[in-house]
Amino acid sequence: MMGAPVALCFLLRDGEGGREVLLGRKKRGFGRGKVVGLGGHLEAGETPAEAAARELDEEAGVALDAARLAPAGTVDFRFPARPEWDMECTMFTATVWTGEVAESEEIAPAWYPVDALPVTDMWQDADHWLPIVLTGAVADFRVEMAEDNESVARFVVLRHAEAD
Numbered sequence: 001m002m003g004a005p006v007a008l009c010f011l012l013r014d015g016e017g018g019r020e021v022l023l024g025r026k027k028r029g030f031g032r033g034k035v036v037g038l039g040g041h042l043e044a045g046e047t048p049a050e051a052a053a054r055e056l057d058e059e060a061g062v063a064l065d066a067a068r069l070a071p072a073g074t075v076d077f078r079f080p081a082r083p084e085w086d087m088e089c090t091m092f093t094a095t096v097w098t099g100e101v102a103e104s105e106e107i108a109p110a111w112y113p114v115d116a117l118p119v120t121d122m123w124q125d126a127d128h129w130l131p132i133v134l135t136g137a138v139a140d141f142r143v144e145m146a147e148d149n150e151s152v153a154r155f156v157v158l159r160h161a162e163a164d
């Protein structure tokens with residue numbers, strides 16, 4: 001059975017100390033308390049890019065053009081002990097948006113240097129795939145969580161196309 005379709009979009013900017021990515025502390029629901037990528041479930045009839053753009057508006061108040069998101073690959077998140085949590089995640093990056101990043105009821109967004117990600121505050125699998133995505137690569141991953149639904153039982157790189 002396939003997981004629920006979700007989409008994430010990583011906004012990227014050039015900060016004083018180098019490249020930065022927008023992540024956020026989840027305030028409620030799935031992954032509450034963790035620092036996560038911004039995004040969420042696709043609604044009926046949406047493409048992953050449309051869902052990513054809508055979620056970034058809802059969660060951080062920024063407007064994105066879905067057609068200008070850069071595809072970054074996929075993550076197949078599997079929770080064998082909780083298959084109802086399985087998700088098929090399509091990822092994007094974006095360097096162009098309008099509006100100021102703002103906190104929402106769901107998430108408190110913050111910028112992090114791409115070479116100093118808050119990995120201890122993230123899902124444990126994030127350290128396996130997020131640094132690869134943030135190099136500008138396009139890659140497909142499979143993450144299989146352990147019985148505790150927190151540690152990583154298996155991590156597979158299915159495809160990895162280096163950035164130009």
Ligand SMILES: Nc1[nH]c(=O)nc2c1ncn2[C@H]1C[C@H](O)[C@@H](COP(=O)(O)OP(=O)(O)OP(=O)(O)O)O1
Binds near residue numbers: 006036
């Ligand atoms: N193992 C994992 N590691 C990770 O870093 N992110 C994961 C993950 N498993 C799931 N996710 C992410 C993908 C997805 O964006 C998010 C779950 O989506 P949410 O529950 O935040 O969805 P929505 O924003 O649609 O929320 P609701 O409207 O509250 O359902 O969790």
